[in-house]
Amino acid sequence: MDPEARASDRDRETTVVRLQQAYVDGRLTSEEMESRVERAMTAVSHGDLAMLTADLPERPGEVVTLTSKAGKIVRTGQWRVPRVLRIESEFADPRLDLTEAEIDYPEIILDLHLSFGSARITLPQGASADTDEVTCEWGSVSSEAPGAARPGLLHVRVTGELSFSKVRISYRGTTKRRWFTR
Structure with a gap:
């Protein structure tokens, strides 16, 4: 992410949640947390926010990588979604399915690195999905979800690289197939 890019309210909120969790984990004193939260709320750029958490390690389970050559990668029902889920696959x-998942973050990142195959992401109603950070060689991305974050609702950032793959993002129970390609 470009450190000079302007931060959104959602970016600031995500940083505040991370700072609060660092306080709960005993990594920050109450004074440090309060000071950093105040600076996060007035941060202008992504670089400003990154400085506030640069010395904090990722929490266990915040970043999960799933790798598969040709096997299945399926997550449905009540599963815990990490802050960053990285999927590396050649043929899977x-x-x-995020509709019943346990999600502790206002924004999650799905970082997809797919050579062949098609990924399907099912969102809970009202969630948004930004796909602007996906690079497609010969693949495609289609989404029926709005790209802009909505206050109080889950926002999914989809990032990564698709070689000969497709990514489809939809809501559960969508009867009419309308895919808007980026």
């Missing part, structure tokens, strides 16, 4: 067709 990942299926991620």
Whole structure:
């Protein structure tokens, strides 16, 4: 992410949640947390926010990497979604259903690195999904979800690289197939 890019309210909120968790984990004193939260709320750029958490390690389970050559990667039902889920696959067709998942973050990142195959992401109603950080060689990305974050609702950032793969993002129970390609 470009450190000079302007931060959004969602970016500031995500940083505040991380700072609060660092305080709960005993990594920050109350004074440090309060000072950093105040600076996060007035941060202008992504670089400003990154400085506030640069000395904090990722929490266990915040970043998970799933790797598969040709096996299935399926997550449905009540599964815990990490802050960053990285999927590296050559021939698998990942299926991620977030409708009943336990999600502790206002924003999650799905970092997809797919050579062949199709990924399907099912969102809970009202969630948004930004796909601007996906690089497609011969693949495609289609989404029926709005790209802009909505206050109080889950926002999913989809990032990564698709060689000969497709990513489809939809809501559960969508009867009419309308895919808007980026």
